[in-house]
Amino acid sequence: MRPDPALARDQDLDSPRRDQDLAVPNGGAMAEHKAEMAREPKVRVEGLSVFYGGVQALKSVDLPVHANEILGITGPSGSGKTTLLRMVNRLNDRVRACRHEGRVYLDGREIYDPQEDVILLRRRVGMVFALPTPLPKSIFENVVYAPRIAGMRDRRKLEERAERALRGAILWDEVKDRLDDSALALSGGQQQRLCIARTLAQEPEVVMLDEPCSGLDPISTLKIEQALDSLKATYTIVLVSHNVQQAARATDRTAFLLMGELVEWRPTAEMFTNPRDPRTADFLEGRFG
Amino acid sequence: MKRLNPEVTQRIATVCLWAAAGLALSVLAYIIILVLAKGLPVLTPHFLLASPERMGRAGGIFPTIVGSLALTLVALVVATPLGVGTAVYLTEYTQPGRLAAVIRFGVDCLAGVPSIIFGLFGFIFFVIRLGMGWSVLSGGLTLAVMILPTIIRTAEEAIRAVPGSYREASFSAGATSWQTITRVVLPAALPGVVTGIVLAIGRSIGETAAVIFTAGTALRLPTSLFASSRTMAVHFYILAREGLSMPRAYGTAAVLIILILLINTAANALMVRFRARTQ
Numbered sequence: 001m002r003p004d005p006a007l008a009r010d011q012d013l014d015s016p017r018r019d020q021d022l023a024v025p026n027g028g029a030m031a032e033h034k035a036e037m038a039r040e041p042k043v044r045v046e047g048l049s050v051f052y053g054g055v056q057a058l059k060s061v062d063l064p065v066h067a068n069e070i071l072g073i074t075g076p077s078g079s080g081k082t083t084l085l086r087m088v089n090r091l092n093d094r095v096r097a098c099r100h101e102g103r104v105y106l107d108g109r110e111i112y113d114p115q116e117d118v119i120l121l122r123r124r125v126g127m128v129f130a131l132p133t134p135l136p137k138s139i140f141e142n143v144v145y146a147p148r149i150a151g152m153r154d155r156r157k158l159e160e161r162a163e164r165a166l167r168g169a170i171l172w173d174e175v176k177d178r179l180d181d182s183a184l185a186l187s188g189g190q191q192q193r194l195c196i197a198r199t200l201a202q203e204p205e206v207v208m209l210d211e212p213c214s215g216l217d218p219i220s221t222l223k224i225e226q227a228l229d230s231l232k233a234t235y236t237i238v239l240v241s242h243n244v245q246q247a248a249r250a251t252d253r254t255a256f257l258l259m260g261e262l263v264e265w266r267p268t269a270e271m272f273t274n275p276r277d278p279r280t281a282d283f284l285e286g287r288f289g
Numbered sequence: 290m291k292r293l294n295p296e297v298t299q300r301i302a303t304v305c306l307w308a309a310a311g312l313a314l315s316v317l318a319y320i321i322i323l324v325l326a327k328g329l330p331v332l333t334p335h336f337l338l339a340s341p342e343r344m345g346r347a348g349g350i351f352p353t354i355v356g357s358l359a360l361t362l363v364a365l366v367v368a369t370p371l372g373v374g375t376a377v378y379l380t381e382y383t384q385p386g387r388l389a390a391v392i393r394f395g396v397d398c399l400a401g402v403p404s405i406i407f408g409l410f411g412f413i414f415f416v417i418r419l420g421m422g423w424s425v426l427s428g429g430l431t432l433a434v435m436i437l438p439t440i441i442r443t444a445e446e447a448i449r450a451v452p453g454s455y456r457e458a459s460f461s462a463g464a465t466s467w468q469t470i471t472r473v474v475l476p477a478a479l480p481g482v483v484t485g486i487v488l489a490i491g492r493s494i495g496e497t498a499a500v501i502f503t504a505g506t507a508l509r510l511p512t513s514l515f516a517s518s519r520t521m522a523v524h525f526y527i528l529a530r531e532g533l534s535m536p537r538a539y540g541t542a543a544v545l546i547i548l549i550l551l552i553n554t555a556a557n558a559l560m561v562r563f564r565a566r567t568q
Contacts, residue, residue: 091461096384123463133458136477146462149472195458202462 040108042067042236043088043125043206047102050083050260052095057083059260060102065206070228070237072251072268074244076288079257081240082130085208088238089125090118106206123150126204130211132191134183139175142183142194146202165201169193170227189220196227200235207231208238213246225250244284248272256280321546328543331536337544341508345524346534350541352510356425356518357545359511360504361494363429364436369486371433372440373475376482379441380448381470400438404499407435411503423517428504435499436489443488447481448474480560487556491549497522521545 041064050058058080065071073081083092090111092098104111111121123146135142143162144152152158162179166172171193175186183194192212199207209228213221228237228250241247247254248268255265256277263277275281282288293301339349375392383389411431421427451474459469475482497520505517506527519527521541528538 089461091457094457094460119463119465122461127461129454129457129461131454133454135455135458135473145459145464145472149459149462149464149468198458198462 039066041065041105042107043238044105044108045084045088045102046105048084048087048104049101050080050087050092051099053097057260058087058100061257061260061262063255063262063265065236065238066253067236068232068234069252070232070239070250071265072247072254073238073240073257074242074247074254074283075257075263076283077242078259080260081242081257082210084257085127085210085238085240088206088208089122089127091122091127093118123202124204125206125208126199126202128192128195128199128207128209128212130214132188132195132215134186134191134194136182136184138180139183139186139194140179143197143201145198150202161201161203162197165197166194168200168227168231169197170223171197187220189216189223192216192220193224193227196224200231204235206236206238208240210240211242212239213241213243221246244286256283258283324539324542324546327536327539328541331540332543336537336540340510341524344531344533345508345528345537350521350524350537350544352508353519353521353524353541354544354548356504356511357494357520357522357548359425359518360428360432360500360520361490363425363514364432364493365486365490367430367433368437368440368489372437372485373444373482375437375441376444376448377470377475379445381466381474396438396441399434400442404435404496407431408499408502410434411499416503422515423503423505423507424515425504425511425518426514428500428518428520429514431499431503432493432496435496436493439489439492440482440485443485444478444482447478447485450481451477479563483556483560487553490552490556494520494549494552495522495545496520497526501526521548 043065045061045063045065048058048061049056061080061084063084073084075081086092087100088104088106088111092100100112106121106124109116135145137145140162141148143165144158147158147161152161163172163176166175171190174190175181175194183191186194192215196207196209196212213224216224225246228239231237232252239247239251241250251268253265254268254271256263256271256275256279258279263279264271264275266276271280272284275284336349337354338351340352341350342348375396379389379392408431411427411434415421415427415430416423421430455473455477456469459473464472500520501523504520504523506519506523507517508519509516511518521544525538525541525545528534528541
């Protein structure tokens with residue numbers, strides 16, 4: 001996977017130092033940190049700064065995402081959570097005023113390397129947006145959108161893929177009898193699960209969800225969280241949420257972003273019971289945000 | 290000065306707006322009723338299906354119906370891909386900047402050019418320069434140039450109105466720009482694009498000045514793209530102007546109006562069916 005082992009080793013040496021600067025860990029957590037650093041994270045963000053014109057949205061963020069975990073990213077509105085996601089699937093390539101420094105790695109390969117294929121990257125890193133984005137097509141055509149554009153034509157294979165994805169998003173039972181109906185006729189919660197199914201159907205390795213429950217009622221939210229938990233075995237999941245309770249319920253580790261700065265990132269239980277940074281404590285206790 | 294009571298203002302506004310809409314509609318209704326009243330009496334199967342005799346004083350108008358349809362068809366076949374392609378280029382492939390602004394300004398200027406100028410251009414360029422002569426092809430190409438701005442502008446607006454979230458969803462699924470345009474953006478923009486095409490059909494099928502110099506006035510049935518052909522609008526103009534037969538002029542006008550209504554209705558029905566399938 002790595003084009004240049006020497007380069008990758010250098011980066012591995014670099015990262016722990018930077019992590020130490022970020023949050024000074026105690027002895028036990030230090031060992032844990034080292035163990036984490038030993039295997040290559042699925043996604044690694046390194047010194048990433050992002051600017052929209054003159055406005056800086058991210059300030060030198062370092063963050064690893066490990067395979068098969070659910071990483072929560074939380075923080076108040078405008079803290080750069082969405083920007084961070086959009087950098088990982090290079091969706092911000094389409095924003096002309098956007099410029100960045102630093103690196104993002106997927107399986108140890110720099111995704112902004114000119115040699116990298118952005119289309120392939122986006123297939124491997126799926127994204128679900130804050131507001132449901134069903135395409136004006138049937139439910140079935142929405143789910144098989146990605147496999148179709150990737151060239152899959154066989155009707156039976158497409159149907160299999162659609163069923164698996166819809167089951168994964170806990171939507172199959174609700175729509176199996178009306179796959180040819182318009183996706184726009186579904187409720188908001190169903191539309192969002194359809195979007196999750198559409199992302200699953202592209203068989204990505206990483207699934208990023210940007211506030212997937214922000215517009216939804218508690219029952220739809222619960223269904224989506226259930227779906228996420230069962231997906232962990234297969235995918236690496238990044239869940240952005242400014243909803244602190246959701247971050248606490250659904251994630252293994254949590255990263256806290258504040259005004260473009262990554263304040264800290266630790267196992268969720270630890271972070272919620274014993275935040276290191278006073279700003280994290282303030283946010284988690286609801287003093288702002 | 291004392292301000293008017295808001296309720297009175299409201300009432301005055303209502304009356305004025307009603308009057309404006311009523312006046313506009315009644316002019317339209319008057320034109321249609323007048324043309325149909327004078328034209329329908331001559332409308333017989335023979336009138337529709339026979340060739341003109343004695344310069345149009347007798348016989349039918351079949352060749353001119355074919356001529357109108359052929360010219361419009363040529364114009365659409367040429368202008369639709371060009372126009373929609375330009376609109377896609379302007380909206381999806383250029384960043385807002387000088388080049389796009391220049392193209393857009395050019396398109397707007399083109400839209401304001403009187404049709405007789407297009408006729409003159411078509412005569413000089415297609416008929417003489419390219420040696421196509423007075424023909425269906427020359428006329429159709431001239432009409433294509435004439436309706437291009439309409440198609441570009443309406444298609445551009447329709448494409449711009451497609452929510453950005455559709456594009457982002459498509460790109461994040463690993464689609465290329467081209468896949469996003471053909472599979473998501475254009476289908477979503479299709480109703481607006483078709484509206485532009487219908488407007489363009491209306492403009493070109495009723496056009497006189499631009500085609501009289503380019504397609505000629507031959508009364509024969511056009512059998513090839515290089516044959517000269519008279520359109521219904523030109524036939525009407527010649528019949529009325531040379532005093533050959535006013536009833537037949539009105540009959541021609543009636544057929545023209547009915548044809549335009551039919552095309553609009555068909556396009557509408559098509560759109561309704563398309564929308565029912567996708568949304």
